[in-house]
Amino acid sequence: MATTEKMTLNMGPQHPSTHGVLRLVLELDGEVITKITPDIGYLHRGVEKLSEHRTYHQVLPLTDRLDYLAPMHNNLGYILTVEKLLDIQVPERAQTIRIIMAELTRLESHLVWLATHALDIGAMTVFLYAFREREVIMETYELISGARMTSNFFRAGGLSQDVPPEFEKKVRDFIAAMPANLDQYEGLLTTNPIWLKRTVGNGVISAEDAIDMGITGPALRGSGVDLDLRRDNPYSGYENYQFQIPVGEKCDTFDRYKVRLVEMREACKIINQALDRLKPGPVLADCPQVCYPPKENVYNSIEGLIHHFKIASEGYPVPEGEVYQGVENPKGELGFYIVSDGSSKPYRMRIRPPSFVNLQAIEKMAKGAMIADLVAVIGTLDVVLGEIDR
Amino acid sequence: MEQIIFYILAGVAVIGTILAITEKHPVHAILYLVTSLFSIAVIFYLLTAPLVAAFEVILYAGAIMVLFLFVIMMLDLGHPEKGIAPQWRQWLPALALAGVSIASLAAVIVSRHASAAAAAAPAPAPAPALPIREVARHLFQDHGLAVELVSLQLLFALVGALYLGKQSKGGETK
Amino acid sequence: MTASTVDIALFAAKLGMIFFVILTLAAYLVFAERKVLAWIQDRKGPNRVGPLGLLQPLADLIKLLTKEDFCPIAADKWLFYLAPAMAAIPAILTFAVIPFGAPVTIAGRRVPMLVADLNVGLLFFLALSSIAVYGVAIGGWASNSKYSLLGGIRGLAQLISYELSMGLSLVPVVMLARSFSLADIVAAQATIPFVVYQPLAFLIFLISITAECKRIPFDIPEAEGELVAGFHTEYSGMRFGLFFVGEYINIIVLGGLATTFFLGGWHGPFLAPVIWFSLKTLAFAFFFIWMRGTLPRLRYDQLMHLGWKVLTPLALANILVTGWWLALRGDMMPLSR
Numbered sequence: 013m014a015t016t017e018k019m020t021l022n023m024g025p026q027h028p029s030t031h032g033v034l035r036l037v038l039e040l041d042g043e044v045i046t047k048i049t050p051d052i053g054y055l056h057r058g059v060e061k062l063s064e065h066r067t068y069h070q071v072l073p074l075t076d077r078l079d080y081l082a083p084m085h086n087n088l089g090y091i092l093t094v095e096k097l098l099d100i101q102v103p104e105r106a107q108t109i110r111i112i113m114a115e116l117t118r119l120e121s122h123l124v125w126l127a128t129h130a131l132d133i134g135a136m137t138v139f140l141y142a143f144r145e146r147e148v149i150m151e152t153y154e155l156i157s158g159a160r161m162t163s164n165f166f167r168a169g170g171l172s173q174d175v176p177p178e179f180e181k182k183v184r185d186f187i188a189a190m191p192a193n194l195d196q197y198e199g200l201l202t203t204n205p206i207w208l209k210r211t212v213g214n215g216v217i218s219a220e221d222a223i224d225m226g227i228t229g230p231a232l233r234g235s236g237v238d239l240d241l242r243r244d245n246p247y248s249g250y251e252n253y254q255f256q257i258p259v260g261e262k263c264d265t266f267d268r269y270k271v272r273l274v275e276m277r278e279a280c281k282i283i284n285q286a287l288d289r290l291k292p293g294p295v296l297a298d299c300p301q302v303c304y305p306p307k308e309n310v311y312n313s314i315e316g317l318i319h320h321f322k323i324a325s326e327g328y329p330v331p332e333g334e335v336y337q338g339v340e341n342p343k344g345e346l347g348f349y350i351v352s353d354g355s356s357k358p359y360r361m362r363i364r365p366p367s368f369v370n371l372q373a374i375e376k377m378a379k380g381a382m383i384a385d386l387v388a389v390i391g392t393l394d395v396v397l398g399e400i401d402r
Numbered sequence: 403m404e405q406i407i408f409y410i411l412a413g414v415a416v417i418g419t420i421l422a423i424t425e426k427h428p429v430h431a432i433l434y435l436v437t438s439l440f441s442i443a444v445i446f447y448l449l450t451a452p453l454v455a456a457f458e459v460i461l462y463a464g465a466i467m468v469l470f471l472f473v474i475m476m477l478d479l480g481h482p483e484k485g486i487a488p489q490w491r492q493w494l495p496a497l498a499l500a501g502v503s504i505a506s507l508a509a510v511i512v513s514r515h516a517s518a519a520a521a522a523a524p525a526p527a528p529a530p531a532l533p534i535r536e537v538a539r540h541l542f543q544d545h546g547l548a549v550e551l552v553s554l555q556l557l558f559a560l561v562g563a564l565y566l567g568k569q570s571k572g573g574e575t576k
Numbered sequence: 577m578t579a580s581t582v583d584i585a586l587f588a589a590k591l592g593m594i595f596f597v598i599l600t601l602a603a604y605l606v607f608a609e610r611k612v613l614a615w616i617q618d619r620k621g622p623n624r625v626g627p628l629g630l631l632q633p634l635a636d637l638i639k640l641l642t643k644e645d646f647c648p649i650a651a652d653k654w655l656f657y658l659a660p661a662m663a664a665i666p667a668i669l670t671f672a673v674i675p676f677g678a679p680v681t682i683a684g685r686r687v688p689m690l691v692a693d694l695n696v697g698l699l700f701f702l703a704l705s706s707i708a709v710y711g712v713a714i715g716g717w718a719s720n721s722k723y724s725l726l727g728g729i730r731g732l733a734q735l736i737s738y739e740l741s742m743g744l745s746l747v748p749v750v751m752l753a754r755s756f757s758l759a760d761i762v763a764a765q766a767t768i769p770f771v772v773y774q775p776l777a778f779l780i781f782l783i784s785i786t787a788e789c790k791r792i793p794f795d796i797p798e799a800e801g802e803l804v805a806g807f808h809t810e811y812s813g814m815r816f817g818l819f820f821v822g823e824y825i826n827i828i829v830l831g832g833l834a835t836t837f838f839l840g841g842w843h844g845p846f847l848a849p850v851i852w853f854s855l856k857t858l859a860f861a862f863f864f865i866w867m868r869g870t871l872p873r874l875r876y877d878q879l880m881h882l883g884w885k886v887l888t889p890l891a892l893a894n895i896l897v898t899g900w901w902l903a904l905r906g907d908m909m910p911l912s913r
Contacts, residue, residue: 021722029801132801134792134873140617206793206872384875387802429717456699464706471713472732534695534756
């Protein structure tokens, strides 16, 4: 077999399992992969540059289009960064709702991960089960923000509006049913010998390599590194919640799978705790320079109208300075670095997308493996191209 | 009726084989060869040897040719321009051997025909279909030792192939 | 002369019936698969075309027929056009040897409910199953697409790994029935089906036929998550349809064979033989669909591993055990000449 020719296979940007528009140029020896060259940028929209020409308020809608499977968490990361610059206090109720939505978003993102990962490995039913649950989360999104994906719900200083009364029951019902649903997925996969054959020992990356590459999120924790910003650098009041951070041992796809499933169960616990804390109160800080006035003021008083007009037309000025805020996005550390020159628009905004950094590991994880393994590796890295290409 | 089918099949077999030799494209050559093997299998069936027909297809068309095809596709030999057409000189030994076998075949047919014509015997009655049971009995009772020897030889070949495969690939046995 | 005319008419009627039934069944199996999968997966499935969506296969057929018949540039045209037929024909041909009912008497003559009772019926099936792979391999190769080529290679590798265990798992059946003829094999199971004596062989055969009809967990040659659509990536319209329907005909035929070899064929109490045969065959089809709703996909080297290192040795051991068992029961063929 000495004379086998190397074959170059162009996988993507249109391919069922490259999750969007990722393009991989593979060099194959038979079916064994000898080289992987990721080619990204098919979804580049210039979010960072665009944000330099928009007010802080107008940048917000750009952020849900980064990781479009976890829009609320992206909003949260950006808003927290702006709030850090502004140095304003967010009311208790807004904090709690933010946590509920952030964890629901984690569930949503992980559900899509599980669905597509399982589908790539051939387990079709898990895909539809996971999307069934995701649909409820999407409905919750729609309930509170009016949009299923581009939520655009958080505001500097709190939330755009309070949640409707039926919100709490909907989330409670969903969370109550979730453990049984997770058991259902696990029943189809966790002990399935074929699933084990495909995932155990696949895509191994050592803790050292993972740290060297800057990998974060479940992909890092699957390699045994106990790092989670929600605990290690808490934001939005995460320090007040009890939750476990699962860590893998064998650094393979199966461990990452287990880590994510435990994270989903922990997310349910966090949401339950948050729902218990949810008390009536304001959802927007008392900070008229930054926050829009309530709608009845806008419609009924000239002062309110002028207040609204002023913020809407020229935004709010943000003190000069540079800040970085990282949040534990479902996929890893999502960081926003904003340089402010004191105006109402960012001077420069830099996004640290977890998927972009995590994608680096693909060659390390899949080199020498087969095409079928590569598909599993793409699934386990859980990359979203909206975030990679920005 | 049967004779017509036989001649058609024989024609297909001969033409298929010739094309298999002359075709430059390895995949096409394999397909011609499979066609030829298939028609030979049907000829065997017409000659009331269904067992041989089945084995012809299972072993030659179904196993050996599939392996050939696998290797050719694996090695990506699908470029006829890469293969160098054999020179006239390289054809010579093959042609000489083919000539010898055709000549001997002709000699046999002529002598048979002559003797048959001399005896003026009626056409031989078609042989009854040989039940598989009879074939098995002959194989395993009359020629049991030979069968065992052959299977032992195959086992040697198997072990040898395994050994060779292991050496070159370092641990992988496939 | 009239006698032979009646014979020919009966035979032609039988052939026509079989073709009609198999093709309709294959089309509705596609529908059934979509429906059953939908029920498994908590959704509705096709329900728009006709009552309960029952006309969906017809709509699919019209769609496939009216689609562009696309042939990639630089493809090997002849082989590209030929390959779907090479995949579908062996599947239909195999049905010729399957007895699907008890012989009936029509117009004073006994009509066996199978097309041809070959005395090498079982070998005929093995021969055709090994030929069927040419459609996959040639289709993949002739498309001049790398995904198709990989799919074709996988198809060949898959055949090599399951064919041996499939053949070996049938040897005990032959030992028990003492015949290669499928009619005899069914007759031998009049009282007790072979699955009772040969559960292991049944299991090996079941795994092997799952690989043969390229179903999850062994849908490796077309693994849509990996190779887009494998060997039929470049096919469109009715040529794709031929591959597709061929696969479903294969399911029916292989289900029928498993019924014949292990479940006693058309034997069964109370109901008519043909109904028993259909029920058992469709049970296999349902099993395949069910499996698709449950299992992920194996990697192709893992299938080779399974075939060569697990199933084949098991099948060989099973043959040995069966041989000893028959010998100890004193049930051997008389050794005397």
